[in-house]
Amino acid sequence: MNIKSAVGAIFLALSVSAGAAQASTVNVALSSAGASFVSATSQIFSSDPACCGGFINGGLTTAQNNLLTTTPTAWLANGDTRFIFGNNDPISSLIIKLGSISDLVSFGATFSSTDRVPSLFGVATSLNGSLFTPFGVIANPNGSGGGSSLLTGAPVSALYVEYFFGPATGDNGFPNGAGVSEVFASVAAVPEPSTWAMMLLGFIGLGLMFRYRQRHAFNV
Incomplete structure (x- = not known):
C-alpha cells in the first residue's frame, strides 16, 4: 500500500469511529x-x-x-x-x-x-x-x-x-x-465537537482517496 492509500485508510477509520461514537x-x-x-x-x-x-x-x-x-x-x-x-x-x-x-x-x-x-x-x-x-x-x-x-x-x-x-x-x-x-x-448521544471534526476529516479523506484512485485508473 502506498502512502496515499495508507492515509485514505486512516481517514476511513476516523470516519467509522466517529459514526460509532454518534450511535451511543x-x-x-x-x-x-x-x-x-x-x-x-x-x-x-x-x-x-x-x-x-x-x-x-x-x-x-x-x-x-x-x-x-x-x-x-x-x-x-x-x-x-x-x-x-x-x-x-x-x-x-x-x-x-x-x-x-x-x-x-x-x-x-x-x-x-x-x-x-x-x-x-x-x-x-x-x-x-x-x-x-x-x-x-x-x-x-x-x-x-x-x-x-x-x-x-x-x-x-x-x-x-x-x-x-x-x-x-x-x-x-x-x-x-x-x-x-x-x-x-x-x-x-449528540456528537461532541471533536467527534464532528473526526467525521469531517473522514469524509474529506474518503473523497481524496477516491479522487486519487480515479486519476490512477485513467493513467494506467
Missing part, C-alpha cells in the same frame, strides 16, 4: 435531567407499618427518587434502596415524567438478580400523561442478570414513560411485590 446513547430519565416520579400501582409500606427498623432518610419518597439515580439512598433501616411494589400487585407499574419531550431510542431497568425479581419488563409511552401507547414486553427479564432493556428501532417521542414489572419471582417472589433499583430511558 445518553440516559434521560434521571433526576439530574429533570425527570420525576409520578405514580405507581402500589408501594410497599404505604399503608402497612414498615419493617426492618422503619423508615430513614425520608422513607417512601426516597424510594421513589432512587428510581432515577445511580447513587441511591437507603430508605429502610436495613439499608434497602429499591422501590418495592406492594404485595399482591400483579401489574406492578410506575410512571415517570421526563424533564422534557425526548426522542427515545431505548428503555431500561435494573434490579436484584435474586430477591423480588420482576417477572416481566414492559414499557408504554405518552405525550400527555393520560393516553399511553404500549411499546414492548420482555418475559423473564432476569435472563440478563439483574437488568433489562428494550430498543425502539426508531426514535419514540415521549414525555411520560410507564414501566411494567409484573409480580415478583425468585426469592421473596409473588405474592410479595417486585423490587426495582433504577429505571431509565435513553436518547441518541
Whole structure:
C-alpha cells in the first residue's frame, strides 16, 4: 500500500469511529435531567407499618427518587434502596415524567438478580400523561442478570414513560411485590465537537482517496 492509500485508510477509520461514537446513547430519565416520579400501582409500606427498623432518610419518597439515580439512598433501616411494589400487585407499574419531550431510542431497568425479581419488563409511552401507547414486553427479564432493556428501532417521542414489572419471582417472589433499583430511558448521544471534526476529516479523506484512485485508473 502506498502512502496515499495508507492515509485514505486512516481517514476511513476516523470516519467509522466517529459514526460509532454518534450511535451511543445518553440516559434521560434521571433526576439530574429533570425527570420525576409520578405514580405507581402500589408501594410497599404505604399503608402497612414498615419493617426492618422503619423508615430513614425520608422513607417512601426516597424510594421513589432512587428510581432515577445511580447513587441511591437507603430508605429502610436495613439499608434497602429499591422501590418495592406492594404485595399482591400483579401489574406492578410506575410512571415517570421526563424533564422534557425526548426522542427515545431505548428503555431500561435494573434490579436484584435474586430477591423480588420482576417477572416481566414492559414499557408504554405518552405525550400527555393520560393516553399511553404500549411499546414492548420482555418475559423473564432476569435472563440478563439483574437488568433489562428494550430498543425502539426508531426514535419514540415521549414525555411520560410507564414501566411494567409484573409480580415478583425468585426469592421473596409473588405474592410479595417486585423490587426495582433504577429505571431509565435513553436518547441518541449528540456528537461532541471533536467527534464532528473526526467525521469531517473522514469524509474529506474518503473523497481524496477516491479522487486519487480515479486519476490512477485513467493513467494506467
